[in-house]
Amino acid sequence: MTEIVYLFDIDGTLLRAGGAGSRAFDRVMRELHEVEDASVGTAFGGKTDPWIIDQLYRRHLGRAASQEDVDTFIARYLPYLEVELATRPLRVLPAVEDTLAALGQRAVLGVATGNVAAAADIKLRYAGLTGHFRFGGYGSDSWQRAELVAVAIERARAFAPPQAEVVVVGDTVHDIAAARACGVQVCAVATGPDPADALGEADAVFARLDELLPWHHARWP
Ligand SMILES: [Mg+2]
Known part of the structure; x- marks a missing residue:
């Protein structure tokens, strides 16, 4: 058995969905609560889906979201996410496919993402990346990112x-x-909302994901 496990975030790390997620969130907020453009001014990066929903509820409805609210919201969100991705294709980030293929020969690959599992599956499917990952931790496992990483581990x-x-x-x-x-160790790739100089606490910061391969080879020759 291999002794190295990589846990990949999805949005901003493997792909950019071009706002498909926020447009789908907005559609649900309009449908359920008659709030227009609910996600404008809300940063999504690195947050779990339930955490984002809770933020939208607090901001627009003046109350926290319950687990029931989140479940109702997500059930409506998933088909809209799929429609958005079918309408405007997402973009797989540079060198992602080749990097995952090469790394998958040497390590076990999973995901650790704030997306609920069903949304992660939809995004990976539209990106053509599903086959690289064997398991994951998701926003449906916990509202807290550290907890879903622990679940993935x-x-x-x-x-x-x-x-x-x-x-x-x-x-x-x-x-x-x-x-x-x-x-656990962490490598950051500056292809999302946070600039490289904000990611300095990581063990390594890359401009593109394929810089992960030489980093891996240097550590585990
Ligand atoms: Mg991300």
Whole structure:
């Protein structure tokens, strides 16, 4: 069994959905609560779907979202996300496909994303990346990013030994904080909303994802 596990964030790290998520969120807020352009001014990067929904509820409805609110919201959100992605194609970031293919020969790959699992599946499917990942931790596992990373690490035990080294790969300060909370390594790629100089707490910061390959080879020749 391989001894290295990579946990990839999705949005801003592997792909850019071009606002499909926020447009789908807006449609649900309009439908459920007659709020227009609800996500304008709300930063999505690195946050879990339930956390974003809770933020929208607090801002526009003046109350927290319950788990029931989140479940109702997500059930309406998923078909809209799919429609948005079918209408305006997402963009897979440079060198992602080749990097995952090469790294997958040497390590176990999973995802650690704030998307609920069904939304992650939809995005990866539209990006043609589904086959690279064997498991994941998701926004449907926890509202807190550190907790969903912990869930992903737990699930990695089915594919790698307990002593396996874990590396989180993400594009925001939230990915870095979550990895640190779990005591694992973290590489940041400056292809999302956070500029490279904001990601300095990571073990390595890359301009493109393929810089991960030489980093991996230097660590585990
Ligand atoms: Mg991200």
